[in-house]
Amino acid sequence: MPLDQAVLTDFKSLLQQVYDGLNEDFWTAEDPTVAASIDELANSINAALTALNQLGMGQDDAALQDIKGQIADINKQLQDAKKKIEATVKDFAEAAQVAGLIDKAIELGAKLMK
Amino acid sequence: MIMDVLKNIRCAWRRSIRLAILAPLCSMMVISNGCVSKDAAKDIANFSSAVALTTSNSASAYQLVEHERFEAQFSEKLVNYEGGLFKPSFSPFLTPAQIRLRLEVLDGLKTYASRLSGLMKNPQTNLDNDTTKLAGNLNKINQDLVQDSFLNVSSVSSNDIVIFTAGVNALGHWIVTLQAQKACKEAITNMQARMPGICGIFEKDLDFMRNQLANDFDEVQRNSALYLQANFHKLEPFEVRAELERLITLANAKKTADDALAGTKESVEKLAAAHQTLDRAFTKDTKRLSSLINAVSEEARTVSSYYNSLRTNN
Numbered sequence: 001m002p003l004d005q006a007v008l009t010d011f012k013s014l015l016q017q018v019y020d021g022l023n024e025d026f027w028t029a030e031d032p033t034v035a036a037s038i039d040e041l042a043n044s045i046n047a048a049l050t051a052l053n054q055l056g057m058g059q060d061d062a063a064l065q066d067i068k069g070q071i072a073d074i075n076k077q078l079q080d081a082k083k084k085i086e087a088t089v090k091d092f093a094e095a096a097q098v099a100g101l102i103d104k105a106i107e108l109g110a111k112l113m114k
Numbered sequence: 115m116i117m118d119v120l121k122n123i124r125c126a127w128r129r130s131i132r133l134a135i136l137a138p139l140c141s142m143m144v145i146s147n148g149c150v151s152k153d154a155a156k157d158i159a160n161f162s163s164a165v166a167l168t169t170s171n172s173a174s175a176y177q178l179v180e181h182e183r184f185e186a187q188f189s190e191k192l193v194n195y196e197g198g199l200f201k202p203s204f205s206p207f208l209t210p211a212q213i214r215l216r217l218e219v220l221d222g223l224k225t226y227a228s229r230l231s232g233l234m235k236n237p238q239t240n241l242d243n244d245t246t247k248l249a250g251n252l253n254k255i256n257q258d259l260v261q262d263s264f265l266n267v268s269s270v271s272s273n274d275i276v277i278f279t280a281g282v283n284a285l286g287h288w289i290v291t292l293q294a295q296k297a298c299k300e301a302i303t304n305m306q307a308r309m310p311g312i313c314g315i316f317e318k319d320l321d322f323m324r325n326q327l328a329n330d331f332d333e334v335q336r337n338s339a340l341y342l343q344a345n346f347h348k349l350e351p352f353e354v355r356a357e358l359e360r361l362i363t364l365a366n367a368k369k370t371a372d373d374a375l376a377g378t379k380e381s382v383e384k385l386a387a388a389h390q391t392l393d394r395a396f397t398k399d400t401k402r403l404s405s406l407i408n409a410v411s412e413e414a415r416t417v418s419s420y421y422n423s424l425r426t427n428n
Contacts, residue, residue: 016325023332032343036193039336043190046329050183050207053322057208060315064215067312071222074304078229081297085233085290092286 012052019045153404155234157395158227158298160407161388165227167414168381169220172316174421175378176213178371179323179330183207186330189337193344207326216319219312230301233294295396302392313386320379324372331368335361370420377417384410 022042029035184204191202208216342349342357349357388406395403 019329019332023336026336026339032340035343036340039193039340042336043333046186046333049329050326053326054207056322057319058212060318061212061215063311064219064315067308067315068215068219068222070308071219071226071305071312074301075222075225075229077304078226078233078297078301081293081301082229082233085293085297088290088293089286 008052008055012049015045015049015052019049153400154295154395155231157400157403157407158234158392159231160404160411161392161395162227162231164388164407164410164414165385166224167418168378168385168410169224171374171378171381171414171417171421172220172320173217174424175320175323175375176208176216178374178421178424179327180207180213182327182330182334182371186333186337189334189341193337193340216316220316223312226301226305230298233298299393299396302389306390306393309386309389313382316382317379320375320382324375324379327371327375328368331364331371335364335368338364374417374420377413377420381410381413381417384413 019042022038022045026035026038026042029038183206187204188202191200206213338357338361342354342361346354384406388403388410391403391406394400
């Protein structure tokens, strides 16, 4: 059964309040043994909060996997477009060479006329 | 007879020059009627730099959180250490596969922006080189052939050749610019449908990470204080001093790291907003786009200096 997102958010918010409260108490505790007990409890709650954060981030893993593929498709389109443009540039260079060849032909004709 | 043929070729050559001049002029008219901003390439290049910086900051954010997660676990194990063989095990905050996936998406975004920028800039440079070569060749041919050998008069003036090559250049520019803009517009439209979702996930990640980082910093501070308390009498004065200094530094570091994650999130938000108006780069009115890109860049630069300082210190 999937977890109810709202319940999970409320639960996490409650745990966070407890954690913040314990953290404050730690710094005001005068007895080192009490401070150590508070720390131990706070560390356990932080472990639970960490698990909830990991769960929250993990929920987007599938979406990120899809996104990765979609971005790759767009990047491929851009790469193809670049190749197409490079081909156009090459066509212009070839056109320039053709213009050069025509002039070479005229040059040859002129030399024959000399 | 042959002289007539050569004269005809000369006329055809001049006609082709006129055509080469006329076509680009018409093209220029089309471009000007299309209201294309001259700064499109510049705006997209600036956007690309902003994306590179923001994605690099986001990648650093994941490292930062992982580092503090390790510190929190280490400090806890140190407090609980009672002698004997120290063989702790540490769990990462995110699995290597999760980190890799996020870095790949960030890298994909960087590639996307850099390809957009490359498409708007590079082909024209190549074309300029080609047409510059063409101008050189034609000038040489004109001097060698026309002025020295052929009919002893200038059949094609240097000015005509300059105009001809400028015409080829302008025509090439027009075609290439049109192709580049079409491809960029298509890619931007495609990405605009996805960008809010992509940035939304990274913003959500950063919210979780801010929370994690703050909690872990608190844990490290508490554990460090307990460690000092338990070992105060066993430590040398300089070690006590170092531990006390560390406690104070941790409080400042927590705030700076939190600010960095908040800044990273803000720059991701701004990046999404800038991308949604990126198609404006191809219009005359690019003021809003430029200001949005500047906002991302500024935020990203500020945050980047923090991550760079971490790299220097570590």
